[in-house]
Amino acid sequence: MMIAPASLTERILDAFPSGTYALSALLRLMDIVESTSVPTAAVECRIQPRLLINPEFVERHAPSAEKLLMLVMHELHHVLLGHTTLFPRVTQVQNFVFDAVINGIVCRMFPARDHIAFFTDFYDAKSFPACLLRPPPGWPGRRLVAGGIAALPAQQAKLANEVHQALYSETGATYSEVYEALPKLLTAVAVGRVPLLGGHQDDSVEDGQLEHQSPVLFDIVRGIVEQWPQPPDPIRGRSLADVLKHSSIQPKRATSNRSRLRGLIRKVAGLSGQGAMCRMQTDTMQAPTPIPNLDRRSMVLRALGTEPLLHTGITPWRHTVRSGERVHVYLDVSGSMDAIKGPLYGAVLDCQAFVFPTVHLFSTRVADVSLTELRHGVCKSTGGTDIDCVARHMAANRLHRALLVTDGWVGTPAGEYHRTLNEARLAVAFMGSNCNTGDLGTVANHTTTLSIGV
Incomplete structure (x- = not known):
């Protein structure tokens, strides 16, 4: 393994539209490393985070700036979206579903032919289920049925095509929608034959540990993705899901x-004037008492030679009031x-x-x-x-x-x-x-x- 030459970093930087996406902040934080230990690309979370890129894969499948952009975009989405808890990505089918959704998002963000060629060249439209990881033939103008789907039995073909078309529609498809449909069509054996992009190792940061292992990296990547051109289903927090569960x-x-929450609520509610919220308030009131004191009536009676039996005293009175x-x-x-x-x-x-x-x-x-x-x-x-x-x-x-x-x-x-x-x-x-x-x-x-x- 060796540190990548500056040319690789420059190629990645040049692949992104100039001055956008705050990519320079990410590159200042991460080392870009050429490595054949990963099949495509992966983010390694350490004290000094690293973006690992297989140079052989880049030269074969992402030689242009547009294709390299899509590869890096795909991997950065993995880093960010790996922190969703919509479902645990522990099986090959779940990994496949995740890639299918991410590829749809990235293609809808950059639908130009030179960009989507990264996926259309890498995945064969005539092969199922690989065809689900690329746009339908003719997209974005027309959306024809992929050859791999057309070869399926009629009922399965109908379901697979609905999922595929939804992934590349204007609104896209959610994890839930894809995950509910694809396991009915896929087997671990079939999925296992399809090469997936990015790191899917058991110890990868995509398993939801990035914010704990490297919170600075998490903040940087999260900020970058929030500045990307957003599909109609925007990323604002940690997930792209938009199906109410x-x-x-x-x-x-x-x-x-x-006590903490009550104190906070009181600060917001305010405690003056009339309102619907009740609170305890302590006031004072006059009441007769046998205990001698210096109230005016008792002093006058004593001056006239009479010892009063009761005196006027002040006593506290706790009661509820509506306020705030x-x-x-x-x-x-x-x-x-x-x-x-x-x-x-x-x-x-x-x-x-x-x-x-x-x-x-x-x-x-x-x-x-x-x-x-x-x-x-x-x-x-x-x-x-x-x-x-x-x-x-x-x-x-x-x-x-x-x-x-x-x-x-x-x-x-x-x-x-x-x-x-x-x-x-x-x-x-x-x-x-x-x-x-x-x-x-x-x-x-x-x-x-x-x-x-x-």
Whole structure:
């Protein structure tokens, strides 16, 4: 193994449109290394991260700048999207599904013939299932049925063609849609004969460990991909999924979170004026008491020679008052929150007296549930994350006070969405072992961190 000459780094840099995608930041962080230990390309996560590229593969299959761009783009998508928890990529079929979705995304981002030639030259349209890893013949103008699909029995051909066409449609196809269909058509033996791009080793960073092994690299790659030309299904957090999934969560309450969350809610709700939220208040009141004191009436009676039996005293009085608005709560139910959704629900239920009766679950969409549904563990999620959907929901419903409970991996708000969140009184409770405070740092008025222990 040897460090690649500068020409390889320059070739990769030149392959990308000038001045875009913040690629220079990535190249400053990573070493580009020529290596025959990987069949195509892979990102190695170390203290000094490395992009491994097989020079023989590049010379044979990616000699042009356009093809080299598609190879690097494919691998960077693996790095970023390997942190989704939509399903564990542990089998050959799951690896194949992941590549099929990524290739569709990359081709829709760069549909020029010179770019997609990387996939059309590498994968044969007449061979099944390899034809699913490249655009349909005639794409993007026409979308003909690939020869490998046409050769299948009629029922299987219909299903395979629907998946293939969906991958290269304007909206693309999600992991769930492809994963539900392809295992019905594929076998591990058939998939095993198809060469896949990128690293698929058991210890690769695509298994979801990059943010722990190299958080700086994760932030850089994530920032780059968010600047790429986006298909209609944009990457904002950690996933491309946009199919709302229903699941059930068992709420787990942690006493240590209660005071932190209540304190945060109070800061957002405000404690002056009339409102729907109740709180305890201590006032004073006058009451008769046998204990002598210096109140005016007792002093006058004593001056007249009379000892009063009762005196006027001041006593504290604790009572409830209505003050402050109940706070609208947005709960992050994206894939990255799967492991802590129980404590997440429990933390909100512990403070339900201060919470608006409708709780807003957000991923790449906002789904409203009642506190009763929350108590029963109802969860509606697309698996992805997009803070813009929260801003749109707040603007549409004219909400000016809100609490977000999230791990922080939501994407950075921009434009009108940033303005909506910045003008609201916004509190953020970060939850999870690997919180990201950077995305919401410019719009949060108050923050705290919740524990996930129960």
